Amino acid sequence: MTIGQLSELTGVNIETIRYYEKIKLLPLPSRAANGRRVYGPSEGRVLAFVRRSRELGFSLDEIRALLRLSGPEKASCREVREIAAHHPDDIRAKIGDLCKLERLLSATVARCSGTTTAPECPVLDILDVQRAK
Amino acid sequence: MTIGQLSELTGVNIETIRYYEKIKLLPLPSRAANGRRVYGPSEGRVLAFVRRSRELGFSLDEIRALLRLSGPEKASCREVREIAAHHPDDIRAKIGDLCKLERLLSATVARCSGTTTAPECPVLDILDVQRAK
DNA sequence: CCTAGATCCTGTAGCGACTGCAGGATCAAG
DNA sequence: CTTGATCCTGCAGTCGCTACAGGATCTAGG
Incomplete structure (x- = not known):
């Protein structure tokens, strides 16, 4: 498998694969005679594991440990x-933080008619004055 | 007001204040005879605005615009x-993404007894095999 | 056989939003 | 007068990529 095919298969960017190699998250792959990287199915599984772990919010260091x-x-x-x-x-x-934030922001934007000038804009008010959590 | 007092007042790190100045998010403050930055209450208000906006998830570029x-x-x-x-x-x-993720992760960790060896660990399984969203 | 375009290679620099440190100057308190 | 806190500038590092530059090599079509 070429790096392009591995990228296709796992949905991980080519540049990112090389980056993972550089920081030793992935082992050095074998090389073809022309110097290009060659991957087998096991490398594919490892990279898929990495991708899935990233999606779940693990840091690269944690993934290294896993x-x-x-x-x-x-x-x-x-x-x-x-x-x-x-x-x-x-x-x-x-999630809690984001929920509070979403309520505040969308309520504020809703109150903003879009017609008044900046000094009375509720969006600016909320940033400027209001201190409520 | 010194930079330290401004930092205290707004809860924004001293280094971050200087960083905001460098990237021209904040105007250049006046200086005392000894070269130290001097801030008034209006600078405090602007910085509080910035902080609050950051908390609400605006980027520094958006804050510049605001x-x-x-x-x-x-x-x-x-x-x-x-x-x-x-x-x-x-x-x-x-929020939606995080909720899905939270359910998956905590259910998996709950299933993990902590006693079996790695190949049977549900946490590793989920990363390795399971492809469900 | 030749050429064009796709794919690969290495290496380095940039992103956002900070954080930390070196190495020095100055201040405020005892 | 000394000590320790605070300040100064400037630059390097963080995380997780992403985007080049500048070249080598592969593959398909004519």
């Missing part, structure tokens, strides 16, 4: 749990 | 509305 744990068979589920466990809390907190 | 609109009295509310209006949608989309 890959280490999923590789050699000796790893314990508990360690995986430790990495994964704090995420739902973070996420819930973020 | 400041321009809120400054000279001629600005129209409609332009403000244009900048603000697309945010609630973005935010709602983000």
Whole structure:
């Protein structure tokens, strides 16, 4: 598989694949005689794992740790749990923040007629004056 | 007011204030004889505006635009509305993503006993195999 | 066989929004 | 007069990419 095909298959940008290689998230792939990278199906699976983990909000460092744990068979589920466990809390907190924010912003934009001049604009008011959470 | 007091007052890091100045988000402050930055209450208000806008998810470029609109009295509310209006949608989309993610992750972590070895760990499974949204 | 365009290579610089540090100057309190 | 806090400038680093520049090589069509 060429890097382009791997990119196609996993939905990960070519540049990003090379970047992952550079920061040693992915192992150095073998090379064809012409110097081009050659990938097999196992590399595809690893990269898909990385992509999926990114989508779930894990950092590249955490993914590195997860890959280490999923590789050699000796790893314990508990360690995986430790990495994964704090995420739902973070996420819930973020959701809460965003919900408050969404209510405030859309209510404010709704009150904004679009006709008055800036000094009376509710959107500017809310940024300027209002301190309510 | 010194930069430290301004930082205290607004909750914006000193380094960040200087950064905002460098990228011309904030105007150059006047200086005391010893070369130190001196701020008045109006600078405090502007910086608080910036902070609040950041909390609401506006980019520094958008904030620059909002400041321009809120400054000279001629600005129209409609332009403000244009900048603000697309945010609630973005935010709602983000909330939706995060909710799905939170459900998936916490259900998975719950299923993870912490006792099995890595190959059977549900957390690793979900990253590795499962493709469901 | 030749050419055009696609794909690949390395290496480096840029993004946003900061954060941190080096190395020095100056201030305020005891 | 000394100590420690605060300030100054300027630059490098963070994260997770993305976008070049400038070249080499592959593949398909004529």
